[in-house]
Amino acid sequence: MAIAATNFRELRLDRLSRDFGTVNALRxxxxxVKRGEFICLLGPSGCGKSTALNCIAGLLPATAGSIWxxxxxxxxxxxxxxxxxxxxxxxxxxxxxxxxxxxGFGLLMRGVPKAQAEARIxxxxxxxxxxxxxxxxxxxxxxxxxxxxxxxxAIVVEPPLVLMDEPLSNLDAKLRLEMRAEIRRIxxxxxxxxxxxxxxxDEALSLADRIVVMREGTVRQIGTPRELxxxxxxxxxxxxxxxxxxxxxxxxxxxxxRVTVAVGPTTVTGAAHQPIAxxxxxxxxxxxxDMTPAPASTQSFAATVTASEYRGRDFYGLARTADxxxxxxxADNAIATGxxxxxxxxxxxxxxxxxxx
Amino acid sequence: xxxxxxxxxxxxxxIPLGQRLAANGLDAVTALCLPAALFIIxxxxxxxxxxxxxxxxxxxxxxxxxxxxFFSDSFFYGTIATTLWLALPVTIINLVVAVPxxxxxxxxxxxxxxxxxLVLPITLGTVLVAEGMLNYLGPQGWFNRVLMTxxxxxxxxxxxxxxxxxxxxxxxxxxxxxxxLILSYVTGIDAVLEQAAAxxxxxxxxxxxxxxxxxxxxxxxxxxxLSFVQAFSVxxxxxxxxxxAGPTRVISIAAYQAAFEEYDYSMASAVAMVMAFVxxxxxxxxxxxxxxxxxxxAAGAKG
Numbered sequence: 001m002a003i004a005a006t007n008f009r010e011l012r013l014d015r016l017s018r019d020f021g022t023v024n025a026l027r028x029x030x031x032x033v034k035r036g037e038f039i040c041l042l043g044p045s046g047c048g049k050s051t052a053l054n055c056i057a058g059l060l061p062a063t064a065g066s067i068w069x070x071x072x073x074x075x076x077x078x079x080x081x082x083x084x085x086x087x088x089x090x091x092x093x094x095x096x097x098x099x100x101x102x103x104g105f106g107l108l109m110r111g112v113p114k115a116q117a118e119a120r121i122x123x124x125x126x127x128x129x130x131x132x133x134x135x136x137x138x139x140x141x142x143x144x145x146x147x148x149x150x151x152x153x154a155i156v157v158e159p160p161l162v163l164m165d166e167p168l169s170n171l172d173a174k175l176r177l178e179m180r181a182e183i184r185r186i187x188x189x190x191x192x193x194x195x196x197x198x199x200x201x202d203e204a205l206s207l208a209d210r211i212v213v214m215r216e217g218t219v220r221q222i223g224t225p226r227e228l229x230x231x232x233x234x235x236x237x238x239x240x241x242x243x244x245x246x247x248x249x250x251x252x253x254x255x256x257x258r259v260t261v262a263v264g265p266t267t268v269t270g271a272a273h274q275p276i277a278x279x280x281x282x283x284x285x286x287x288x289x290d291m292t293p294a295p296a297s298t299q300s301f302a303a304t305v306t307a308s309e310y311r312g313r314d315f316y317g318l319a320r321t322a323d324x325x326x327x328x329x330x331a332d333n334a335i336a337t338g339x340x341x342x343x344x345x346x347x348x349x350x351x352x353x354x355x356x357x
Numbered sequence: 358x359x360x361x362x363x364x365x366x367x368x369x370x371x372i373p374l375g376q377r378l379a380a381n382g383l384d385a386v387t388a389l390c391l392p393a394a395l396f397i398i399x400x401x402x403x404x405x406x407x408x409x410x411x412x413x414x415x416x417x418x419x420x421x422x423x424x425x426x427f428f429s430d431s432f433f434y435g436t437i438a439t440t441l442w443l444a445l446p447v448t449i450i451n452l453v454v455a456v457p458x459x460x461x462x463x464x465x466x467x468x469x470x471x472x473x474x475l476v477l478p479i480t481l482g483t484v485l486v487a488e489g490m491l492n493y494l495g496p497q498g499w500f501n502r503v504l505m506t507x508x509x510x511x512x513x514x515x516x517x518x519x520x521x522x523x524x525x526x527x528x529x530x531x532x533x534x535x536x537x538l539i540l541s542y543v544t545g546i547d548a549v550l551e552q553a554a555a556x557x558x559x560x561x562x563x564x565x566x567x568x569x570x571x572x573x574x575x576x577x578x579x580x581x582x583l584s585f586v587q588a589f590s591v592x593x594x595x596x597x598x599x600x601x602a603g604p605t606r607v608i609s610i611a612a613y614q615a616a617f618e619e620y621d622y623s624m625a626s627a628v629a630m631v632m633a634f635v636x637x638x639x640x641x642x643x644x645x646x647x648x649x650x651x652x653x654x655a656a657g658a659k660g
Contacts, residue, residue, distance in 0.1 A: 059552050079555040092553035096571045096651030105567070106557035139653050157557065 003123050003190050006083070008160040009070050010034050011056075011193060016065035016075075018051050025051040027217045028065070033193045035160070038184065040204035041197045042240065043214035049197045052214070053163050056195065058082050069160065080109075085154030085192070087164040091146045093138035099149045100125070100134040106157035124156035127186055144175045151183070155190055162187070164196045168203065180207060201240055205229060213237045231273055235283060235353045243285035244328050247301075248356055251280050259352045264323045266301050270350025281356040288316060288328035290349035293341055300344035303327055305335050319343060405633075412626035423627035433628070436608040437635055443520070443595075443607065444588035447527040451535040451584055452577060459540040460569070472540070476533045483530050487597040490526055491517055522598035523605045527588050535584045542576030543569075546655040572655040578647035582640045589636055608632045 011033040018026040026048045033039050041049040054060035056067060058079035067075040074082055085106075093102050103124050107117040125134055128148040138146055147167060154162055167183070168176045184207055187194045198204055204211045205225040213220045213228065213236075221233045232238035235246070249263035259272040261282045268284050276282060294300045303319035308331070315331045319341055329343050378384065415422040427433040458475075462468055478486060494500050494516040501513040516522055546569060554564045592609040599605025608628060616625035 057552075057556055059555070078560075079552070080558045080560050082556075083558065084556060086553065086556040088549055088553060090547075090549065092547070092549040094550060094553075094568055095653050095655060105554070105559075108567075109554075109558035109563060137651075137653065153557065163556075 003120065003127060003155060003158055006158050006160040006192075008035055008193075011161055012068040013052070013056070014066045014068065016052065016055060016062050016067065018048075018055055018060065019063045024217050026055065026062070029214075029217075029219055031212055031219065031222065033161070033195060035193055036191050038187050038194045038196065038207060038209045040208035040211045041195065041214055042199070042201060042204040042211050044199055044240075047214040048217035049199075049214050050165055051217075053165050053195060053197050056161075057084055057086050057163050083157065083159055085157060085159035085162040087147075087150045087154050087162070087167045089166045089169060091138070091150040091167075091170075093146055093149055093153070095138050098135050098137055099130060099141065099145075102138065102149050103134075103152045103156050105153060110157065120156055121152075124152040127155070127189060128152040128182070143171050144179060147171065147179055148182075151186060155186065155192070158190070158192075160192060162192050162194045164194065166197055166199070168198075168200075176203075183207065201242065213240060231271075232351070233273055235285065235355065238285045238351055238353070242287045242289075243351065244288050245284075245286040245291060247284045247286075247325055247327070249282055249284060251276055251278050251282050251352075254278055258347075261352055263301070264321065264325075265298070267298055268345075268350055269299075269347050270352045271348075272352040272354075274354060276352065276354045280354055283353045283355055285351045285353060286345045286349060289330045290345045291327060291329040291343050292345070293329070293331055293335070294344040296342045297344070300342040301327060302340065302342055305337055305339045305341055307337060308335050310334070408626040408629055411623050412630050415623050415627075416621055423624050424631075426624065427627055427631060433611055436606055436611045436628075437631070439605065440589055440591070440607040440609075440632075441635070443523055443527065443591060443605065444585055447524055447531060447588045448535075448581055448585040450528055451532050452539070452581060455532065455536040455539040455580075456543075456573070456577070459536060459543045460565075462540060463544050472537070475536055478530055479533045483526070483593045484597065486530055487526055487594050490522065490529075490598060494522070494525070517598050519600050520604050523591065523595050526594040526598050527591060530594070531584055531588055534587065535580055538580040538583065539573075539576065542573055542580070545576075546572050550655075571651060574650040575647050575652045578643050578650075581643050585639060585643075586636050589632070589639075608635075 013029055013031045016026060016029045017024065029048075029052055031039070041052060043049050051060060055062045055075075058074075058077060058081075062075055065075070066073055093099075094105065097105065100121060104117055104121045107120060112120070125131070128151050130145065130148045130152060133141055133145050133149075136145075138149065141149070147170075150167070164183070168179055171179060180203060183194075183196075196204075196207060205228075208225055210222060210224055211228050212222050213232075213234075215234075215236050221228060221237045228237065229241050232241050232243070239246070247263045247268075249261040249268070251259055252262045252267065253260040254272075254276065257271050257273065258269060259276055259282070260267055260269045261284050263284055270284060270286075272282075296302065301319075301321055303321045306318045306320050306326075308315050308317035315334050317329055317331060317335060319327050319329060321327065327343055329341075335341060375384070412423055413420045415426075418425070462471055465471060492498055496513040496515075500516070501510075504510045504514065505512075516525065550568055550572075551564050554568045559567060590609055591607055592613070595601060595605045595607045595610060599607075601610055609632070612625045612628040612632065615621050615628055
């Protein structure tokens with residue numbers, strides 16, 4: 001028998017908030033998750049993403065707002081009444097039960113008849129490719145195996161929604177890539193909605209259908225990975241999407257969404273996704289990989305190389321301008337520290353945001 | 358001639374004795390165990406064997422005479438049942454009450470204050486608690502006066518100088534100890550396991566039976582043993598609050614009387630040995646049962 005998610009249309013968080021004393025861990029978070037969707041909550045630690053997940057699971061009561069599963073309000077239900085599957089950061093496997101009985105725990109609690117339960121456990125174990133490990137105790141298994149048990153345990157009850165709290169953060173780099181693909185495959189196979197919390201933008205970009213970028217308890221931007229990667233709406237979203245270079249300047253010309261900014265003696269042109277006026281303070285954001293050595297001109301930054309490191313295919317370096325701004329760049333060849341250099345980025349790769357650094 | 362130049366493989370070199378001992382866990386640091394070992398030998402092992410040998414040297418009769426006397430006279434062997442009849446219920450009551458209290462207390466913000474209050478009876482000592490109970494629960498005490506004033510009873514309820522007095526005092530003085538041990542075992546269980554059980558559909562009752570209790574079992578077994586041994590060696594409250602001539606003539610009273618009323622140290626030693634054996638039998642049985650349960654760490658994952 002196949003494991004398929006319980007049918008539902010959508011999960012809605014409506015202005016969900018959570019305070020810890022006077023601290024707003026979560027403020028007015030509104031998200032709609034459709035059936036079959038893979039949503040990543042992305043943000044630095046302390047941004048409220050795990051708080052949001054715990055509120056959805058019912059492990060943490062929200063202080064304001066509501067959660068809806070289709071037309072049913074569920075934020076007043078206890079976690080055991082919500083029926084969502086959850087994968088915890090440290091897996092939270094029951095140490096006294098074998099892998100198989102861990103997986104079967106949810107079915108036992110639901111009183112599923114034994115024969116049917118056994119078949120579903122078999123299917124879940126097959127789905128996560130656990131194989132021969134099923135009669136081991138969690139303490140006898142590797143991190144990756146425990147991870148598979150935790151996922152099987154969460155999906156075997158066929159939940160409408162699977163919640164994952166940084167499930168890969170305890171694994172080594174190679175296993176992390178492997179399990180990432182596995183998680184997406186399992187998601188596609190069972191058709192539940194998945195809400196996945198991470199602070200790793202690579203993980204979010206490769207896994208998610210839509211990414212919710214959070215910061216200081218609020219949602220900064222919701223969009224597909226492509227949208228967020230190409231056109232982050234906020235400077236801190238841009239930062240999370242790899243725009244490490246942030247240079248302050250003044251707007252000198254505006255033509256539609258093409259904005260020209262003077263950064264010291266250099267003029268840079270890029271795209272602005274919000275209205276911005278001539279003369280306003282602006283921040284130019286560029287990814288290090290788009291900032292490359294260029295001929296000297298008014299459009300390039302004159303700087304001195306302060307560090308350079310080998311990355312296999314190419315070199316990444318740091319350079320300092322005469323104004324003291326630091327620029328991270330990419331180069332095809334090694335450049336010695338102390339070398340004067342000119343750096344520029346293609347117009348399509350430059351973003352302009354209003355505000356001062 | 359070239360053979361001389363070939364060095365012998367290191368494996369054949371003699372490793373110094375010190376290094377070999379260190380590899381087996383014996384080095385200078387091991388010597389730090391010595392004071393503790395001497396202490397145990399002087400205060401426990403030597404007296405134990407002294408008593409054991411003494412019990413086989415009765416005042417009259419052959420070497421087993423003391424034990425023959427003990428097991429043929431109900432005045433002696435009856436104390437085993439009397440003591441068990443006190444110690445087992447007291448231990449079980451303390452455990453059964455301590456577990457839910459500890460489960461609640463671990464989530465409390467004022468955990469420390471509450472723990473301090475609960476632990477206070479330990480610091481007071483058995484005698485003070487006994488005196489207090491004599492006044493409070495006695496025929497003229499507050500407890501009975503309130504019951505009589507409310508016309509709930511027509512004559513005072515007898516709660517001291519009998520079985521119930523000893524039992525109550527053992528619960529009061531034993532509970533804090535049991536509670537503290539249980540609390541440390543309960544807080545050792547990763548809270549996220551309960552959350553995981555909840556997301557899998559287990560309500561509070563089933564989380565207890567399926568997750569908390571199995572993980573708590575080894576701790577409960579140890580706590581049972583320690584609490585039981587403590588209750589089994591009851592002496593002051595059995596004398597002060599009980600009926601030491603009859604219903605609460607516990608085994609330690611028998612030993613005391615043999616030693617200090619009959620001045621028969623040999624017989625007293627025999628009683629003490631029987632006492633030790635009964636305790637040991639119960640402890641071994643409980644630890645044997647513990648072996649049937651999971652005994653690993655009570656956390657969700659390694660590290």
